[in-house]
Amino acid sequence: MFARIFRFSSPLFLHSFRNISRSSRSSQGKHILLSSAFHQPSTKQAVFFTASACLLVSGSAIKMKTHIKARCAEYPGSSVRRLPVPDNKVSWDVELPDYTPVEYTSEVVLKRPVWADVPKEELQSNPIKFNGLDGIINRRSHLGDYRIVDSLPRNPVGRTGLTGRGLLGRWGPNHAADPIVTKWKKDKNGQRVMKNGKPVLQFIAVQRRDNGQWAIPGGMVNAGEVVTITIRREFAEESMNSLEATPEEKKAIEAAVDELFAGGVEVYRGYVDDPRNTDNAWMETVAMNFHDKDGTSVSKFNLHAGDDAVGVKWIDLSSDLELFASHVDFLQTTAQKHDASW
Numbered sequence: 061m062f063a064r065i066f067r068f069s070s071p072l073f074l075h076s077f078r079n080i081s082r083s084s085r086s087s088q089g090k091h092i093l094l095s096s097a098f099h100q101p102s103t104k105q106a107v108f109f110t111a112s113a114c115l116l117v118s119g120s121a122i123k124m125k126t127h128i129k130a131r132c133a134e135y136p137g138s139s140v141r142r143l144p145v146p147d148n149k150v151s152w153d154v155e156l157p158d159y160t161p162v163e164y165t166s167e168v169v170l171k172r173p174v175w176a177d178v179p180k181e182e183l184q185s186n187p188i189k190f191n192g193l194d195g196i197i198n199r200r201s202h203l204g205d206y207r208i209v210d211s212l213p214r215n216p217v218g219r220t221g222l223t224g225r226g227l228l229g230r231w232g233p234n235h236a237a238d239p240i241v242t243k244w245k246k247d248k249n250g251q252r253v254m255k256n257g258k259p260v261l262q263f264i265a266v267q268r269r270d271n272g273q274w275a276i277p278g279g280m281v282n283a284g285e286v287v288t289i290t291i292r293r294e295f296a297e298e299s300m301n302s303l304e305a306t307p308e309e310k311k312a313i314e315a316a317v318d319e320l321f322a323g324g325v326e327v328y329r330g331y332v333d334d335p336r337n338t339d340n341a342w343m344e345t346v347a348m349n350f351h352d353k354d355g356t357s358v359s360k361f362n363l364h365a366g367d368d369a370v371g372v373k374w375i376d377l378s379s380d381l382e383l384f385a386s387h388v389d390f391l392q393t394t395a396q397k398h399d400a401s402w
């Protein structure tokens with residue numbers, strides 16, 4: 061989702077990114093390319109899910125010893141209710157002989173778009189190579205090998221009260237990337253704003269169209285892509301729709317983004333406590349921090365929400381944050397790395 065936060069309009073700028081995109085789409089076509097391995101229906105296909113227990117837990121960091129949002133009562137975009145799983149029954153190591161989770165895979169996934177795997181019934185005839193590279197699709201988990209039980213991958217964190225894939229296209233891990241773009245918060249005199257003796261860090265957040273929650277502007281990783289390319293691809297994809305930047309602005313923004321993104325630092329790699337997770341399909345991500353240390357890079361440009369976001373703004377990093385999925389965790393790590401206020 062990172063690309064959707066800046067709006068460009070320069071024909072030159074658009075042209076250069078169109079060329080990038082054209083080279084990528086030569087064999088598959090844009091929509092196939094963008095959807096092929098990863099694009100979930102949540103934003104691109106406008107599956108709107110309403111605010112519910114799935115949305116926000118407390119602002120404090122959620123440790124990935126367990127998952128909370130992945131056990132939300134009502135599955136996003138549906139009226140399907142998960143079987144409640146108490147905290148002490150999440151682990152697969154705990155016996156739960158009468159565990160009868162609800163099975164749900166959304167209609168959009170069952171229609172077998174290019175980004176989705178075959179349905180359960182076809183897994184025998186079209187076997188998937190789990191825990192490895194399956195053609196160009198990365199089926200490996202950042203957490204190591206996951207178990208296959210009755211031909212289906214098992215969520216490595218534990219029970220969710222729901223089997224099937226829900227809104228997720230892939231059986232097993234569904235890989236995403238999250239760009240955390242930060243800057244120091246400054247007062248009107250250009251001095252860093254302090255809180256509890258530490259400087260305050262801000263990050264670019266987007267408000268998701270699908271559920272209205274604020275989030276890191278992440279996106280799904282394409283088959284065969286490395287994470288940094290995913291982030292740039294998202295950027296290019298969104299900027300193609302822009303109609304506002306002048307050629308001068310375009311050049312400046314392009315250079316700033318190139319420079320900033322070259323210096324990314326990984327802050328998290330692993331499972332995401334995403335409300336779309338199921339017992340058989342789950343989100344994983346690599347979150348990278350791009351820090352605009354003196355505010356002279358992307359920070360100087362105006363932000364405009366694009367197609368997949370209905371809002372965009374700089375938000376202070378703080379333990380009070382309430383964000384989509386487990387994004388607060390990644391930001392806490394980011395704050396620690398910068399010795400910033402939290």
Ligand code: RP5
Nearest residue numbers: 102236278279280332334343
């Ligand atoms: C989260 O879902 C990831 O951390 C990432 O931010 C996001 C990717 O899904 P979409 O934004 O494409 O729906 O689990």
